[in-house]
Amino acid sequence: xxxxxxxxxxxxxxxxxxxxxxxxxxxxxxxxxxxxxxxxxxxxxxxxxxxxxxxxxxxxxxxxxxxxxxxxxxxxxxxxxxxxxxxxxxxxxxxxxxxxxxxxxxxxxxxxxxxxxxxxxxxxxxxxx
Amino acid sequence: xxxxxxxxxxxxxxxxxxxxxxxxxxxxxxxxxxxxxxxxxxxxxxxxxxxxxxxxxxxxxxxxxxxxxxxxxxxxxxxxxxxxxxxxxxxxxxxxxxxxxxxxxxxxxxxxxxxxxxxxxxxxxxxxxxxxxxxxxxxxxxxxxxxxxxxxxxxxxxxxxxxxxxxxxxxxxxxxxxxxxxxxxxxxxxxxxxxxxxxxxxxxxxxxxxxxxxxxxxxxxxxxxxxxxxxxxxxxxxxxxxxxxxxxxxxxxxxxxxxxxxxxxxxxxxxxxxxxxxxxxxxxxxxxxxxxxxxxxxxxxxxxxxxxxxxxxxxxxxxxxxxxxxxxxxxxxxxxxxxxxxxxxxxxxxxxxxxxxxxxxxxxxxxxxxxxxxxxxxxxxxxxxxxxxxxxxxxxxxxxxxxxxxxxx
Numbered sequence: 001x002x003x004x005x006x007x008x009x010x011x012x013x014x015x016x017x018x019x020x021x022x023x024x025x026x027x028x029x030x031x032x033x034x035x036x037x038x039x040x041x042x043x044x045x046x047x048x049x050x051x052x053x054x055x056x057x058x059x060x061x062x063x064x065x066x067x068x069x070x071x072x073x074x075x076x077x078x079x080x081x082x083x084x085x086x087x088x089x090x091x092x093x094x095x096x097x098x099x100x101x102x103x104x105x106x107x108x109x110x111x112x113x114x115x116x117x118x119x120x121x122x123x124x125x126x127x128x129x
Numbered sequence: 130x131x132x133x134x135x136x137x138x139x140x141x142x143x144x145x146x147x148x149x150x151x152x153x154x155x156x157x158x159x160x161x162x163x164x165x166x167x168x169x170x171x172x173x174x175x176x177x178x179x180x181x182x183x184x185x186x187x188x189x190x191x192x193x194x195x196x197x198x199x200x201x202x203x204x205x206x207x208x209x210x211x212x213x214x215x216x217x218x219x220x221x222x223x224x225x226x227x228x229x230x231x232x233x234x235x236x237x238x239x240x241x242x243x244x245x246x247x248x249x250x251x252x253x254x255x256x257x258x259x260x261x262x263x264x265x266x267x268x269x270x271x272x273x274x275x276x277x278x279x280x281x282x283x284x285x286x287x288x289x290x291x292x293x294x295x296x297x298x299x300x301x302x303x304x305x306x307x308x309x310x311x312x313x314x315x316x317x318x319x320x321x322x323x324x325x326x327x328x329x330x331x332x333x334x335x336x337x338x339x340x341x342x343x344x345x346x347x348x349x350x351x352x353x354x355x356x357x358x359x360x361x362x363x364x365x366x367x368x369x370x371x372x373x374x375x376x377x378x379x380x381x382x383x384x385x386x387x388x389x390x391x392x393x394x395x396x397x398x399x400x401x402x403x404x405x406x407x408x409x410x411x412x413x414x415x416x417x418x419x420x421x422x423x424x425x426x427x428x429x430x431x432x433x434x435x436x437x438x439x440x441x442x443x444x445x446x447x448x449x450x451x452x453x454x455x456x457x458x459x460x461x462x463x464x465x466x467x468x469x470x471x472x473x474x475x476x477x478x479x480x481x482x483x484x485x486x487x488x489x490x491x492x493x494x495x496x497x498x499x500x501x502x503x504x505x506x507x508x509x510x511x512x513x514x515x516x517x518x519x520x521x522x523x524x525x526x527x528x529x530x531x532x533x534x535x536x537x538x
């Protein structure tokens with residue numbers, strides 16, 4: 001399992017990729033593997049305000065529901081329309097099946113997130129696979 | 130003092146190592162370390178496993194199920210006393226769905242009763258209620274001339290389910306399966322012959338033959354192959370000796386032989402979605418010690434015309450008084466997935482019931498649920514709300530079972 005080095009990660013298994021003032025958010029391959037077949041993703045609308053560490057939506061597999069936590073604060077600028085009809089794209093490639101894009105309110109918040117190496121270590125300890 | 134059976138901390142079936150080798154995702158289920166699904170890398174995952182059973186064949190380790198044998202002169206009388214279906218209708222080699230009830234007409238557990246011989250019956254019970262069931266059966270059959278034995282740890286139970294299960298079984302019966310024992314096994318050599326099941330009817334069973342050699346000592350025994358299951362499909366459940374060598378050899382052979390029919394290993398995740406589509410009840414969900422037979426809509430398995438069985442009197446009274454709630458099938462109308470325990474609201478937003486089991490239905494491609502609602506609201510087509518994360522999401526009552534296997538010619 002490889003985690004892109006240019007992403008940052010949360011302990012709740014979201015990833016965030018920053019380009020300029022825009023960030024792209026998704027869930028990690030570890031998260032999709034734990035969830036199993038994903039059948040439903042509930043995301044906020046364009047314009048919604050996200051607060052770092054707070055839930056902004058949910059993802060459901062056949063077995064379970066999981067909340068999504070915002071890795072950083074900001075305003076939603078785009079929601080991936082493909083996930084409404086094809087949520088299984090997250091199972092196929094979690095690191096490219098992005099959920100939403102947002103303009104960051106405080107890019108400094110990202111400093112507290114995990115690097116790829118730290119996240120990999122974190123999931124190895126948490127799940128053992 | 131009679132020793133009371135208690136459950137150890139965490140239990141493993143004889144196939145635990147095999148599941149781990151296959152890369153199964155393991156979870157604790159009713160005190161058992163069980164596979165919930167197998168990995169996508171071998172063509173699995175809950176949805177793929179579910180679809181394999183609906184269109185081909187899937188293989189499940191269900192060794193966590195329990196087995197209680199009643200044998201003796203009054204075996205039939207004791208089975209009749211403790212279960213709600215009429216076991217006197219069973220021929221040797223035949224099985225029936227039934228349930229053990231408390232005096233108030235609620236459920237100890239649901240069971241499959243197999244008639245093994247003239248005076249011998251086998252109850253197959255749920256994993257989570259093994260000790261409770263055994264203690265209850267023993268305590269309630271004390272007045273009968275009948276021995277009660279807990280054989281739960283003696284069998285590895287493998288379910289082979291799906292429209293192509295019959296093809297797999299026919300191929301399996303073509304040549305005996307041979308295996309050598311290793312250190313620690315009670316045999317040096319063993320050969321297992323699967324029976325011809327092409328004419329076996331649904332809910333009947335037939336023996337296969339086991340020849341065991343240990344040094345110079347030879348022994349012949351039998352094992353059970355039943356045309357039963359918990360998926361809403363045609364299928365079989367086989368009960369072989371629970372030593373690891375035999376269990377792994379049989380499991381691997383079934384998967385190997387099944388390859389040409391698209392067989393995949395299936396976990397508890399698919400087992401649950403399959404039984405839900407077929408509206409087969411699960412203890413602790415649709416049936417429990419606070420739900421009675423009429424509420425659960427299991428009337429056709431409850432023979433109140435049969436002389437006194439535990440729970441009968443209370444059920445007669447409950448029928449005369451009328452029930453207040455009923456089990457219904459729901460289909461989500463709006464986007465959203467109902468889950469176990471979610472509240473059911475009427476259209477005005479008032480709480481009227483709860484979801485017992487809810488999930489996406491992989492074959493039907495709908496979001497479905499079973500729920501208890503007031504009897505007056507239980508008609509097909511009634512619109513209700515399921516409370517999902519604080520919001521009332523529209524659902525409607527639909528006829529059940531949601532899925533019925535197609536008639537095959």
